[in-house]
Amino acid sequence: MTQRMDYKAIAPDGYAAMLQLRKYVYASGLPHALIYMIELRVSQINGCAYCVDLHTRQLRELGENERRIACIVTWREAPFYSPRERAALAWTEAITLIAEDHAPDDVYEEVRRNFTEAELAAITYAAILMNGFNRLGIGFRLAPAPLE
Numbered sequence: 001m002t003q004r005m006d007y008k009a010i011a012p013d014g015y016a017a018m019l020q021l022r023k024y025v026y027a028s029g030l031p032h033a034l035i036y037m038i039e040l041r042v043s044q045i046n047g048c049a050y051c052v053d054l055h056t057r058q059l060r061e062l063g064e065n066e067r068r069i070a071c072i073v074t075w076r077e078a079p080f081y082s083p084r085e086r087a088a089l090a091w092t093e094a095i096t097l098i099a100e101d102h103a104p105d106d107v108y109e110e111v112r113r114n115f116t117e118a119e120l121a122a123i124t125y126a127a128i129l130m131n132g133f134n135r136l137g138i139g140f141r142l143a144p145a146p147l148e
Contacts, residue, residue, distance in 0.1 A: 004140045021129050028122035033062050034085060035126050037072055038092045042130035044073050045096050050137045051130070053144035087114040088123050095127040 008015045025035060036058045043051035059069050071078035075089050091111040094103040111120055136142075 001141050001143050003142060007136055007140050018129065018132060021125060025122055025126045025129060028118070028125075030119060030122050030126070033059065033064055034088055034123075036062065036064075037085065038088060038123060038126045039130045040069075040072055041075070041089055041092050042096050042127055043134055045093065046131065046134040046138065048134040048137045048142075050142035050144050051134055084114045087111040091120075091123055092127045095124060096131055 026032065036055050040052060040055035040059065043055060056069055060066075065080070068078075068080045071080055072089070075081050075086065081089070087110045090107045091103075094101065094107045111123070115123065
């Protein structure tokens, strides 16, 4: 697959704006491992190989358990996730797949029980941002680096 365009170079102000939102998300107080899990799950749903590779590697660098990384795609069935992580992943999926069920009330209520409003806003911004980056990555055909 050949990259279609270097969107960072062509539209640096747009990219800078996205990085500002990323800065907010990472300064929000959410654990970085949870943010990476959100980013990984969004990227799995959207099929962005570049981002799946990136966020998998980031989780490994944080020392995340390999089984937890591998099973994020099946987090509902795997026993490895806390109630907070499950609530965040369910909300992440609801935001990513918003056209399917318009962020159901039960999913919203569960995430509200597990997070403060500020944390919920940060989780939502993380999902929104990753969906945006996925659309750039997929649309402009970013590919993971070759295996070493």
